[in-house]
Amino acid sequence: QVQLVESGGGLVQAGGFLRLSCAASARTFNTYAMGWFRQALGKEREFVAAISWNGGRTLYADSVRGRFTIIRDNSKNMMNLHMSNLRPEDTAVYYCAADWDSLGRVVDTPSEYEYWGQGTQVTVSS
Helix, strand or coil: CCCCCEEEEEEEEEECCEEEEEEEECCCCHHEEEEEECCCCCCCEEEEECCCCCCEEECCCCCCCCCEEEEEEECCCCCEEEECCCCHHEEEEEEEEEEECCCCCCCCHHHHHEECCCCEEEEEEC
């Protein structure tokens, strides 16, 4: 069982910066591929970014590439999402997710992930 807790959301003006964090309870955090997803009001959950178990591979949605950066620190059981140049359309609840993996994959499909956090709200004002 893996527990994930997101933090760092809030209200920011367009063009601003936020850093989201995801703390994991797993003792074997380095055996999980990790991802960030978001869900805006009235919309389906969508992929944002993913990172392999050792951080060697990353994947981004087209809408955030060049603005968001996903990183992880396996020594601290932590994953972060650095979000810059935020836009009103980035407003959503952001979720981190974990997928047990030994192959070094990056995963952009929600159904592949076994564990999810409760989410943190990000609101970008225009």
